[in-house]
Each structure stands twice: as C-alpha cells, then as structure tokens.
Amino acid sequence: MLSENKQSILSIRNLNIWYGDKQILRDLSFEVQQRQVTAFIGPANCGKSTLVRCINRLNDFTPNFRFTGEILFKGTLLGASTDTTALRKQIGMVFRKPTLFRCSIYENVAYGARISGVSRSTALDAIVEKNLRKTGLWGEVENILEETPEQLSTGQRQLLCIARALAVEPEVLIFDEPCGELDPIETVKIETLVRDLADDYTLIFATNKRRQAARVSDVAGFLYSGELVEFGATERLFTNPQDNRTEQYVTGRLG
Numbered sequence: 509m510l511s512e513n514k515q516s517i518l519s520i521r522n523l524n525i526w527y528g529d530k531q532i533l534r535d536l537s538f539e540v541q542q543r544q545v546t547a548f549i550g551p552a553n554c555g556k557s558t559l560v561r562c563i564n565r566l567n568d569f570t571p572n573f574r575f576t577g578e579i580l581f582k583g584t585l586l587g588a589s590t591d592t593t594a595l596r597k598q599i600g601m602v603f604r605k606p607t608l609f610r611c612s613i614y615e616n617v618a619y620g621a622r623i624s625g626v627s628r629s630t631a632l633d634a635i636v637e638k639n640l641r642k643t644g645l646w647g648e649v650e651n652i653l654e655e656t657p658e659q660l661s662t663g664q665r666q667l668l669c670i671a672r673a674l675a676v677e678p679e680v681l682i683f684d685e686p687c688g689e690l691d692p693i694e695t696v697k698i699e700t701l702v703r704d705l706a707d708d709y710t711l712i713f714a715t716n717k718r719r720q721a722a723r724v725s726d727v728a729g730f731l732y733s734g735e736l737v738e739f740g741a742t743e744r745l746f747t748n749p750q751d752n753r754t755e756q757y758v759t760g761r762l763g
Contacts, residue, residue: 515541515542516539516540516541516542517540517541517542517581517582517679517680517710518539518540518563518579518580518581518680518710519539519540519578519579519580519583520536520537520538520539520540520563520577520578520579520580521537521577521578521579521580522535522536522537522576522577522578523535523536523537523559523562523575523576523577523578523579524536524575524576524577525555525558525559525562525567525573525574525575526572526573526574526575527570527571527572527573528572531734532555532558532734533555533558533559533731533734533735534734534735535577535735536559536577536735536736537736538729538736538739540680540710540712540727541710541727542710543706543707543708543709543710544706544710544711544725544726544727545702545703545706545711545712545713545724545725545726545727546710546711546712546713546725546726546727546728546729547712547713547714547715547721547724547725547727547728547729547742548560548712548713548714548715548721548728548729548730548731549715549716549717549718549721549728549729549730549731549757550716550730550731550732550757550763551716551732551757551762551763552716554731554732554733554734554763555731555734556684556685556714556715556716556731557684557685557714559714559731560601560682560684560712560714561601561684562575562579563579563599563680563682563712564592564595564596564599564600564601564680564682565586565590565592565595565596566596566601568592581595581598581599581680582679597620597624597676597677597678598678598679598680599678599679599680599681599682600673600674600676600678600680600681600682601673601681601682601684602666602669602670602673602681602682602683602684602686603669603684603685603686604684604685604686604688604689605688605689606662606665606666606668606669606689607669608657608665608668608669608672610656611656612653612654612655612656613649613652613653613654613655613656613657613660613668614636614653614654616657616668616671616672617635617636617639617640617668617671617672617675618632618635618636618675619672619675620672620675620676621635621675621676624676635675636653636675637650639671639672639674639675640668640671642671642674642705643667643668643670643671643674643701644667644697644701645664645667645668645671648664649664649668661694662689662690662691662694663690663691663693663694663695663697663698666686666687666689666690666694666698667697667698667701670698670701674705674709678709679709679710680709680710680711680712681705681709681710681711681712682711682712682713682714683702683711683712683713683714684714685714685715685716686698686713687699687715687717687720695720699720699723699724702724703724706726713725716763718746718757718758718760721742722742722746725742726741726742727739727740727741727742728740728741728742728745728746730745730749730751730753730754730757730758732753732757732762732763737751737753737754738750738751738754745758746758
C-alpha cells in the first residue's frame with residue numbers, strides 16, 4: 509500500500525519526447541517510490557511505452573528520438589555518459605511479447621549471471637532455481653531445464669522472461685503491457701506475481717486495461733494525448749479523480 513515512509517528511486521522532471529518533429533510526451537514530472545507498483549494507464553498511442561522505455565534508455569535505439577528534461581535514478585542524472593549496460597541490469601524490462609534466447613530454459617535464466625562473471629555451476633544452479641521459484645515456474649520446468657522454451661505456453665514463457673530479468677538482481681522492473689498476449693488465467697498469474705514482487709522490487713506497469721491497473725498498483729498515472737493528466741494513489745485516482753478526463757477514462761467514457 510501507499511506509504512509516506514517510502515523514498516523516491518526515480519525522479520522525472522519536465523520530460524518532453526519527440527520522434528522527429530512529432531512530440532509524443534509533454535512536460536511530464538513525477539516521482540516513483542521504492543517497493544511499490546506504479547501503473548501508467550491510457551488509450552493506445554498515448555505514450556505509455558515511450559515513457560517506460562525512456563526510463564532505462566531503450567529509446568536510444570529509436571531513429572529520430574530526442575528528449576529534454578531530466579531522469580534521475582537514485583538521485584543520479586541519466587545522461588549521455590550513463591553506462592546503459594549497467595543501467596539495464598538495475599532497471600530491467602519485460603515486454604508485451606515474451607522473447608527468449610535460443611537456448612535451454614536453464615541458460616535463459618543463467619544468461620545474465622554468466623555475463624556478469626558468475627561461472628561456478630553450483631552458484632548458477634542456485635540462481636536459476638531461486639528465480640524460477642520466485643515466478644512460480646520451478647515446479648513446471650524443473651525436469652526440463654535443459655530443453656528449449658519452445659514447448660512452454662505463452663504464459664510460461666512470460667514467467668520465464670520475468671525470471672531471467674530477476675536473475676541479475678535489478679532494483680526496478682518495468683512491465684510494458686506484459687499480459688497483452690496472455691489468456692485470462694495466465695493474466696491472473698502475472699498480476700499475482702507483480703503484487704508479490706512489490707515486497708522486494710520497485711515495479712512500473714504500463715497497461716491500457718483500467719481494471720488491471722486498479723488491481724495491481726499502489727500509484728497510477730493517467731496519460732492522454734502525451735500529457736500526464738493525473739498522478740497519485742491508485743484508489744483515489746479511480747474513485748475520486750481530480751480531472752474530468754480521468755473520470756471519463758476510468759469509467760470507460762473516454763479512450
């Protein structure tokens with residue numbers, strides 16, 4: 509739940525984003541607190557994915573991308589000199605479509621630890637089991653660890669992607685429409701996992717599903733036409749919105 513004792517881990521100040529001449533986001537400012545779930549809601553093409561991808565510098569690969577303003581992680585400004593490889597270990601990402609490496613289930617989870625210098629098999633075994641257990645996937649794959657993920661369902665693949673992201677011990681984990689490819693049963697598993705992970709991680713969750721955001725988040729922000737219309741405690745935003753556009757969106761009359 510929302511607590512005044514929590515501290516900000518991310519600070520976004522006067523953020524503006526363009527692709528070429530088209531401005532996508534306009535003058536966004538907000539704080540993300542530690543060990544909470546912060547959701548961003550809004551209709552398609554409102555800028556949710558652009559925003560969350562900007563936080564760990566994934567937009568740097570997008571042609572004609574540019575931004576103004578400041579993004580601070582633990583008080584440090586993320587700029588041109590930021591080591592993006594190190595940053596993406598601290599701020600992980602889970603995408604809409606599960607994308608796995610062409611190797612075994614075991615190696616998918618162990619990959620990050622290996623490239624970070626962990627080579628002892630016993631240490632890797634422990635990392636793989638620990639993070640598969642965190643996602644609830646261990647019991648389903650412990651006997652097929654050396655096989656490829658191709659036989660897994662889409663939901664299991666998404667859980668494997670989350671286990672892989674957790675294996676490098678990030679402080680922040682971003683979910684960009686993580687249930688977009690999943691059926692209702694698989695969606696419930698992801699939502700339950702997100703709530704469980706909030707005890708140990710800072711989570712950012714982008715979705716265009718209003719009820720999903722209400723279920724999983726402590727704090728929510730409503731994006732519309734590139735503007736952060738409203739940002740605050742999820743319960744207040746859904747039950748007592750301060751902006752008419754927010755009220756129209758959460759009741760299904762807008763977007």
